[in-house]
Amino acid sequence: MDLVALADFNLVARHGGFGKAARASNRPKATLSRRVTELEAALELRLFERGARNLKLTEEGRALHERTAALLLELDETASAIASRAEKPRGRLRVSAPLLLSQTAMGKIAAGFALQYPEVKLEVTAEDRAVDMIEEGYDLVIRVNPSPDESLVGRAFLHDRLVVVARPDLPRPARDNAAPGVVRGSGDRQTWNVTTPKGPTKIKIEPVLVLSSLIMVRDAVRAGVGAARLPISLVTHDLNDGSLTHWGDIEGSDIALWALYPSRRLLSARVSAFLDYLKQAFPNGTPDELASYIGR
Numbered sequence: 165m166d167l168v169a170l171a172d173f174n175l176v177a178r179h180g181g182f183g184k185a186a187r188a189s190n191r192p193k194a195t196l197s198r199r200v201t202e203l204e205a206a207l208e209l210r211l212f213e214r215g216a217r218n219l220k221l222t223e224e225g226r227a228l229h230e231r232t233a234a235l236l237l238e239l240d241e242t243a244s245a246i247a248s249r250a251e252k253p254r255g256r257l258r259v260s261a262p263l264l265l266s267q268t269a270m271g272k273i274a275a276g277f278a279l280q281y282p283e284v285k286l287e288v289t290a291e292d293r294a295v296d297m298i299e300e301g302y303d304l305v306i307r308v309n310p311s312p313d314e315s316l317v318g319r320a321f322l323h324d325r326l327v328v329v330a331r332p333d334l335p336r337p338a339r340d341n342a343a344p345g346v347v348r349g350s351g352d353r354q355t356w357n358v359t360t361p362k363g364p365t366k367i368k369i370e371p372v373l374v375l376s377s378l379i380m381v382r383d384a385v386r387a388g389v390g391a392a393r394l395p396i397s398l399v400t401h402d403l404n405d406g407s408l409t410h411w412g413d414i415e416g417s418d419i420a421l422w423a424l425y426p427s428r429r430l431l432s433a434r435v436s437a438f439l440d441y442l443k444q445a446f447p448n449g450t451p452d453e454l455a456s457y458i459g460r
Contacts, residue, residue, distance in 0.1 A: 173229070176196055211228060255284065255434055257284050257303050259305070277441045321421060322446050327410055354371070
């Protein structure tokens with residue numbers, strides 16, 4: 165089987181069309197079409213149903229894509245890892261990172277990495293959804309408290325925790341009263357279990373604002389709308405300068421950020437370099453180190 169033609173077939177299958185695959189790979193559309201046609205002829209199978217406006221994998225094409233895409237990627241990673249052992253990290257590095265980390269710190273992290281490794285083309289996509297690393301072509305994903313996955317390995321490089329904060333002029337409610345709250349998600353009345361220097365307690369919250377972004381939540385709390393649960397790294401500077409006060413830590417809210425990659429792949433030089441850079445950026449993995457990246 166022609167491995168080049170097979171790789172082109174998987175490229176077209178992954179992008180869902182010859183045009184999209186050609187743009188993504190910067191290769192002529194006609195060349196990709198010819199390669200796939202040659203592969204179909206060699207296999208005596210139709211791999212795509214070609215419509216007027218769309219392209220759809222046949223049952224045989226889907227089976228071939230599912231069984232060979234990961235193998236080809238592993239071959240490519242193996243060759244790249246062997247070739248780059250004595251060289252500087254180079255090539256394309258695709259990373260998927262959570263929205264909050266991307267919005268607050270990833271720009272500085274990516275810039276520092278790019279300056280240190282100019283031959284690596286780093287691409288960071290901000291998203292909180294679960295991604296299929298093999299299918300979508302990611303080299304590394306960063307996730308918060310990820311569920312165990314036997315197909316992925318990695319390391320926790322950063323830790324954070326949730327705290328309840330409010331403006332100093334917002335009085336902390338008595339035990340049976342509710343404080344106005346700025347929340348992410350549900351707008352129903354909530355009770356937050358917190359730990360304080362005096363011990364555990366509960367804070368009742370009556371949501372007055374429901375927002376979809378923690379950045380928006382923080383800005384609303386700064387404006388004095390109500391109290392909120394936020395990562396301490398996001399409000400460290402506000403707590404230090406007294407513009408926000410600390411009502412307590414949310415019980416059991418330990419947050420770990422993990423950098424993950426497929427367990428079946430050899431660790432390429434560029435992925436290894438990025439993992440080392442994260443360790444360099446956050447040597448102790450503390451919220452204060454993340455806060456230094458976030459700034460105000």
